[in-house]
Amino acid sequence: NAGVTQTPKFRVLKTGQSMTLLCAQDMNHEYMYWYRQDPGMGLRLIHYSVGEGTTAKGEVPDGYNVSRLKKQNFLLGLESAAPSQTSVYFCASRSGTGGGYGYTFGSGTRLTVV
């Protein structure tokens, strides 16, 4: 059981380039989330999805787009990368609503924009 898998694990981009980060979960979870982690800022929510075909903005959505065409996949896109998007990106999933359901996190993607 792989859980939440993120690809790639590392990437270096030049300013203005685009890329897509892939998150895949094999737990049939409805809810999926993208967070970024920066020193001194903690983890902040970028976008999230409450089901296949749905997405919503989180705390820091600017400069990112997302898609959830299949239930198991949640894609995070950077259309024109900026140095401010240098960060570690974490994907997470959750099976349902209510307080008994916790989050499962992927191992992260370390992105550097030069």
Next chain:
Amino acid sequence: KQEVTQIPAALSVPEGENLVLNCSFTDSAIYNLQWFRQDPGKGLTSLLLIQSSQREQTSGRLNASLDKSSGRSTLYIAASQPGDSATYLCAVMNSGYSTLTFGKGTMLLVSP
């Protein structure tokens, strides 16, 4: 807007000590609170989840408590070991679409 604060930001203790990490949050309308562990350069590992109706949860040497009305949680680690060295993150799950708000973490170093 929910805000989560963790104190202390860093903690260094000798092996064998019992220790307490603190977490406070501003909005008590939460579904649950989770404590995570993060090793350097790694992802997040869930340690304990306390539902809003619960007071505490235990797993091995770890015990987490929740006082929702006062907006506080503590993570108690008994008989600390060097392998416990990591950053510990507190996160509250907000009502609505169950988004998490994280604290900035407590970096723990346990010396042999």
